Amino acid sequence: xxxxxxxxxxxGLLAGVGVILWAHAALGGDLRTFVQWEAIAVVGGGTLAxxxxxxxxxxxxxxxxxxxxxxxxxPPPLETLVPAFMNYARKARRQGLVALERDxxxxxxxxxxxxxxxxxxxxxxxxxREALDLEARVHAEREEERxxxxxxxxxxxxxxxxVGAVLGLMRVMQQFSQANVGDGIAAAFVATxxxxxxxxxxxxxxxxxxxxxxRLDALRRDLVIDGVLTLREGAxxxxxxxxxxxxxxxxxxxxxxxxxxA
Numbered sequence: 137x138x139x140x141x142x143x144x145x146x147x148g149l150l151a152g153v154g155v156i157l158w159a160h161a162a163l164g165g166d167l168r169t170f171v172q173w174e175a176i177a178v179v180g181g182g183t184l185a186x187x188x189x190x191x192x193x194x195x196x197x198x199x200x201x202x203x204x205x206x207x208x209x210x211p212p213p214l215e216t217l218v219p220a221f222m223n224y225a226r227k228a229r230r231q232g233l234v235a236l237e238r239d240x241x242x243x244x245x246x247x248x249x250x251x252x253x254x255x256x257x258x259x260x261x262x263x264x265r266e267a268l269d270l271e272a273r274v275h276a277e278r279e280e281e282r283x284x285x286x287x288x289x290x291x292x293x294x295x296x297x298x299v300g301a302v303l304g305l306m307r308v309m310q311q312f313s314q315a316n317v318g319d320g321i322a323a324a325f326v327a328t329x330x331x332x333x334x335x336x337x338x339x340x341x342x343x344x345x346x347x348x349x350x351r352l353d354a355l356r357r358d359l360v361i362d363g364v365l366t367l368r369e370g371a372x373x374x375x376x377x378x379x380x381x382x383x384x385x386x387x388x389x390x391x392x393x394x395x396x397x398a
Contacts, residue, residue, distance in 0.1 A: 175327035297331020
């Protein structure tokens, strides 16, 4: 699924860029016009500068980490969590909740590991829920901030593209008497294309994907919280399966298919 969805995303990006280049060439334009390093510097550097003014460096680093995570990590499907909690229930019934600490030590999901550890510690269920809910909200706020960084960049990029176009026109006006004024004006608007294209073909779609992943991760954390609280109640594996089954149906509404994985 990850490979198919990632290929579809890349194909969509390439298709969008290809349509723009094809339309330009079909209208008689020269593709070399798009090679404007000054425009790239104004749009890219200006957008980064605006982000540095708007957000702390920590938030920008978090957005970069979120993008790496989007490409490099596929969250385990929720279908694997329900059988896992059924196994935890069997083990807890045979050996007690303390036995789950060993499972927590080998668990790669840090939130699940912490939830199992707190559950095995004998913490009051109300305090356990409060602690896990608080940690889940912190995760959700951090993930939302990552998407907000990309959305802010998508707002800055077109404006910086206009700035680049104005700078290009200023240069053209200074050389208005020369014969190649038309070429200069055409080149001046390349920065606008860069800004609008980056916002609508890259930054906003990536923000949408980050939000889609965040919704799935939030649903996974909800399942984990419900699962460990059910374990504390001493529920049987069958009861856990019935209680957590609803999350499997909700995951298809939590994010559109194209936003599930990178």
